[in-house]
Amino acid sequence: MTDEYLRAVRAHLARLPEADRSRALSALSAQLDELAAIGADPVEALGDPATYAADLLEALAEESPTDSAQWRVLGLPVETRGPVSAEVRSRTWDPANPSLVVPRLFGIGWTLNLGAVAVRMGLIRPDDTDDEVLANVPEGHLRAAQAVPIAIAGATAAGLALVWRGLPATVASGFDVGGRSRGDAPRSTLLAALALGVGPALWAQRRDAAVEDRLVSAASATSLATISAGVVLATVAEARHPRGRWGLLVPAALPVGAAASLAVVVGPLRAGLRRAWRGAAPETSTPMPTTEPS
Amino acid sequence: MPTTDRTVQLRKGVLELAILAVLGREECYSIEIIERLDAFPALTATPGTVYPLLARLDKAGLVATRWVEAGGGPPRKYYRLTRDGRASLAEGATAWAALSSEMTEILGEGLS
Numbered sequence: 001m002t003d004e005y006l007r008a009v010r011a012h013l014a015r016l017p018e019a020d021r022s023r024a025l026s027a028l029s030a031q032l033d034e035l036a037a038i039g040a041d042p043v044e045a046l047g048d049p050a051t052y053a054a055d056l057l058e059a060l061a062e063e064s065p066t067d068s069a070q071w072r073v074l075g076l077p078v079e080t081r082g083p084v085s086a087e088v089r090s091r092t093w094d095p096a097n098p099s100l101v102v103p104r105l106f107g108i109g110w111t112l113n114l115g116a117v118a119v120r121m122g123l124i125r126p127d128d129t130d131d132e133v134l135a136n137v138p139e140g141h142l143r144a145a146q147a148v149p150i151a152i153a154g155a156t157a158a159g160l161a162l163v164w165r166g167l168p169a170t171v172a173s174g175f176d177v178g179g180r181s182r183g184d185a186p187r188s189t190l191l192a193a194l195a196l197g198v199g200p201a202l203w204a205q206r207r208d209a210a211v212e213d214r215l216v217s218a219a220s221a222t223s224l225a226t227i228s229a230g231v232v233l234a235t236v237a238e239a240r241h242p243r244g245r246w247g248l249l250v251p252a253a254l255p256v257g258a259a260a261s262l263a264v265v266v267g268p269l270r271a272g273l274r275r276a277w278r279g280a281a282p283e284t285s286t287p288m289p290t291t292e293p294s
Numbered sequence: 295m296p297t298t299d300r301t302v303q304l305r306k307g308v309l310e311l312a313i314l315a316v317l318g319r320e321e322c323y324s325i326e327i328i329e330r331l332d333a334f335p336a337l338t339a340t341p342g343t344v345y346p347l348l349a350r351l352d353k354a355g356l357v358a359t360r361w362v363e364a365g366g367g368p369p370r371k372y373y374r375l376t377r378d379g380r381a382s383l384a385e386g387a388t389a390w391a392a393l394s395s396e397m398t399e400i401l402g403e404g405l406s
Contacts, residue, residue: 095345096342096345096346096348096349097342097346098340098341098342125324126324126341126345127324127345127348127349127371128371130349130352130359130371132359273368276361277361277368277369280360280362280363280369281360281361281362281363282362282363283362283363283364
């Protein structure tokens with residue numbers, strides 16, 4: 001009975017981060033053991049497993065904000081849910097969260113909270129973005145934002161196609177901190193670097209997603225497309241003019257990518273804000289009642 | 295009165311109720327809400343705490359917003375209670391009164 005109850009609750013907790021789930025189940029297991037010791041029926045004592053799990057999810061939701069990583073390994077945040085969860089992706093655009101860095105959307109480490117950057121730069125206020133503003137973002141601006149990563153990735157692909165035949169069979173496999181080549185790899189590895197930009201750029205073209213997710217996805221894809229362009233450019237330049245410090249183009253691409261992705265989100269949002277502000281009440285207008293009439 | 299770690303921990307659960315109470319008195323924009331809370335040292339909260347709470351109250355339908363022109367700057371977002379927000383404030387106030395009274399009693403017994 002105890003194991004059955006525990007299994008039933010576990011089945012309803014799949015969306016909880018592993019650490020929270022295991023902590024909750026461990027506590028429940030101890031509680032079930034106590035109930036078993038006095039011969040109590042868990043369903044009678046705790047309610048049915050689905051309701052119990054729903055209560056747990058609600059209680060733990062507060063303790064699992066979207067800016068918390070799925071796991072932590074040696075103190076480093078580890079995340080895998082970014083590609084499938086809009087809620088997790090939204091941590092890279094969270095103006096209400098003052099933290100400049102948040103756990104990455106996929107992999108180990110941290111990434112920028114573009115929302116906090118925009119607030120620090122005075123581009124928006126922490127509570128400017130709401131459903132009304134998002135609804136006011138013009139569709140043309142949204143499509144233009146989604147076109148940015150595809151344009152960068154497309155330009156990178158076109159540039160690579162133009163120089164492909166002139167490239168040697170092997171290219172730099174990577175660069176050291178000084179920007180010099182670390183070794184050789186087949187030139188086909190350039191296609192993997194290209195895919196790093198093209199894949200997310202294509203994925204960010206979805207038009208059926210929510211407005212905020214379309215912008216956030218386009219911003220992430222813009223950042224990746226810019227880094228991909230930096231890697232491809234550095235590798236091609238190294239192949240054509242060896243012994244330079246071309247690898248420095250890769251770290252140089254990071255701030256460019258961050259600035260471009262910031263523009264991809266903030267531009268359309270400010271357009272939405274301007275439209276929302278058109279309906280602003282005059283400053284001297286009668287204050288609204290503190291409670292809505294209906 | 296200094297804001298101790300213990301105060302910070304206790305405050306976590308009641309800050310949302312305090313914001314509803316501020317908005318129960320008058321419609322405010324976010325900085326005003328933070329200033330109103332600042333008048334009560336134990337309830338002083340940073341924007342990083344208040345903004346996510348406001349977003350949550352908005353999503354839960356407990357507050358409504360509107361833009362109001364501000365002389366010399368961009369329009370400000372004003373928050374006010376919805377009917378559900380007013381009900382939540384009343385419910386929270388009742389719960390707080392009961393909790394506060396019972397805590398005072400049990401603490402009094404513990405300290406005596």
